[in-house]
Amino acid sequence: MWDHVTRAKDSEKSIESTPRSTSAGGHATPSFSAFNAVIKSSFSGTSSAEVSPSKPNLEKILRQPVNFRDVVITTTQSSISGGLNSPTKSVEIDLHASTSVGNLAEVDSLGSLYSEQPQYASVQRSKMVIIMVGLPGRGKTFVCNKLKCYLNWLGHVTGHFNVGNYRRNQKLGDLTQDASFFCHTNGAGLELRQKALDSALDDMMRWLNTGSGQVAIFDATNTTASRRQLLRDKLHGRCQYLFIESICNDMETLERNYMNKLMYSPDYAGVNVEEALRDFKARIQAYEDVYEPITDRSFHYIKLIDMVTGRGYMDINRISGYIPGKLVFFLMQVCRAGLGNARKIWLTRHGESEYNVLKLIGGDSNISGEGEKYATALPKVLEARLPQGEATPLQVWTSTLKRTIQTAQHLPFAKLRWKALDEIDAGVCDGMTYEDIAEKMPEEFAARKSDKLGYRYPSGESYMDVIQRLEPVIIEIERQKDSVCIVAHQAILRVIYGYFMAVSPEEIPRLSIPLHTLIELTPMPDGQMSVQMLPVDINADPSTLLENLASNPSPLPVLAS
Structure with missing residues (x-):
């Protein structure tokens, strides 16, 4: 149990003689000597009336921001072998070993307080x-x-x-x-x-x-x-x-x-x-x-x-x-x-949707006629890319939105729907075009353009939100021994592709993930991925579809403006 809090080498100074410290934000904060004195008075049975009016009360101190620099938490516990009346042992832990940490929540964000570190080390x-x-x-x-x-x-x-x-x-x-x-x-x-x-x-x-x-x-x-x-x-x-x-x-x-x-x-x-x-x-x-x-x-x-x-x-x-x-x-x-399994990870956007035709963002529209052509061609393309030799199980993952479910409907493999694979939530901008947003919400349009990674749609999501949402999906992909085909949306596939190809988070929102293209990722023994872009000619004759696929690989995703 923490019995009391003191400021190092200053625990006995009076409240009046202790200068007020200034926090990083410039706010004056009471010293921990003052804090200690009030705590002592509260535990010693002193009533609030007995505390000098010139001294700040405990409630006032606690409501103000506190600078934790130089703070030491001290705990005392009785020696078990010596009985309850034995002298207490004091253990001090430097709570703010680094001035680069701004608050207690950040102190242990990376690990525990290591006992072998010297006190007050600049860690x-x-x-x-x-x-x-x-x-x-x-x-x-x-x-x-x-x-x-x-x-x-x-x-x-x-x-x-x-x-x-x-x-x-x-x-x-x-x-x-x-x-x-x-x-x-x-x-x-x-x-x-x-x-x-x-x-x-x-x-x-x-x-x-x-x-x-x-x-x-x-x-x-x-x-x-x-x-x-x-x-x-x-x-x-x-x-x-x-x-x-x-x-x-x-x-x-x-x-x-x-x-x-x-x-x-x-x-x-x-x-x-x-x-x-x-x-x-x-x-x-x-x-x-x-x-x-x-x-x-x-x-x-x-x-x-x-x-x-x-x-x-x-x-x-x-x-x-x-x-x-x-x-x-x-x-x-x-x-x-493991390192040696022959498996693939395929990423593909849904076929063209009705909202794509109208250049609207978000929504839950059906696929268009062109999108249906892609859905029809996808099974033949995917089966041709399966690793040859041993039978390789394949799972198909989609979002819960109609356009991905319809795109995957002809694939003869087990399917799993993930709510986490739904497109980025555009909030109040759902159903608008980017031109509409620029005209009606110019400040939002400019904010998104200046920081696509951190920008959050009003009542919607940011790319950082999507990254956090997709972490369970990434973990599940990593633990799979079977091949996986993910039919999802542009923002979602940008984030997944960015993870596997070590794209910096700042560049993820600008990756180009085109429609009607199969992205094939192959895990390598060193933990990296090889990638091949396979555009599908949805208007090709079925007999020449695979020939066109092999002879016309697409360049890797580039950064869009």
Whole structure:
């Protein structure tokens, strides 16, 4: 229980002698000595009449904005071993360790108050570093790319710092980066690898401290306790941090990961597959010789253990706070689908609607004649794009609006309707044209044009609202092992495409998502997506429809004005 609140080194000063502080907004606020004195009087049995009229009462203080800078919350509790009459123990927690945090709600927005931090350390609680741990071929880069997409999409500016890229960009002289380069007895290799780590770490901290960066992902093996302690020491007192260790013991999964690594790693570009696999396994052995899994329970960490096999589990230690909690849930879903499933994600707008013809926004209109042509052609196009070989289950997701349901009506697959996939709510502008809005609501039109991401239609939604609304849909797509076709609306598909293709939130509202076009996303082993745009010629003869589709790919979505 919190027994009393004091201001550090000033708890005994009188109310009259304590200057009033000024908040960030310029408002005068009572000091916490005054606050403490009033609280003491209230708990000591002093009546309100006994308090000096010159002293502010508790109600007045609480109604004013309070500057929490320099505030320390102190709790006292009796020693259990010494009995109730023993001297009390006092534990102090620095509640405002960083001046960059404006209020209590933001203090722990990224994580818990770490007990190992020194009192009054200048810690930037709005910054976090995620440190990857694990042997090569364990899916670390996959996890990094997924986390980067997810956090950036939610509005938390996130950077990915891959130490391997720094290593590859170094001038090595006569050294080659084969398996022997990674041996712990190779002094020259150790020196260059340490140099790469230092460069990546310096760039990461510079990025966090000088820009708008909020979360940094430090992508390296970090397989020894000494390396992790070094990173911990460098970050200690400067920002929050947590470790994510990826462990895989399933040989079938590892062999698949190894082959994927050889296909996409710059280290083995142009190298014979058999030779590359032999060298890569030797490199892994060099790391295994010194590998020490995280066992120190004083660390904040998430362990992913055989998660992609469906028989694995997560070990979560000392994780709390908004973003760390979201990361745990997100990783549970992403790792369920795994890295090696042959699946596709298709995105398509509904066929042309009656409102599209009239250039009206919103509404729940039917599809037009042209839209019906697209709905008729879509099954043949989609079936031709299914992965060949094994039978691949496919789900079709639509919104609850008629134009998407009608577009998907001929698709011979299981269908699911999502209210979350409904078009952005235009509020009072529903059923208007953009020309109408410009004429009748010029201020709203100008506000939307200047900030399409943050602008909210009167009584409607903004793109930021849509991003939050679609988060459960994104999570469900990520955890699917089957292919999915999403028939939805322009704003909705902009947001979904922006997530998978790592488009910055500011650019999402300007993505061009044309009608009668199938967008095909293919998950890659490194967690990124390949994309192909497939415009459908709705007036083509059915016998030549697929030929036209293959010979006339469309460019990727561009930013519209």
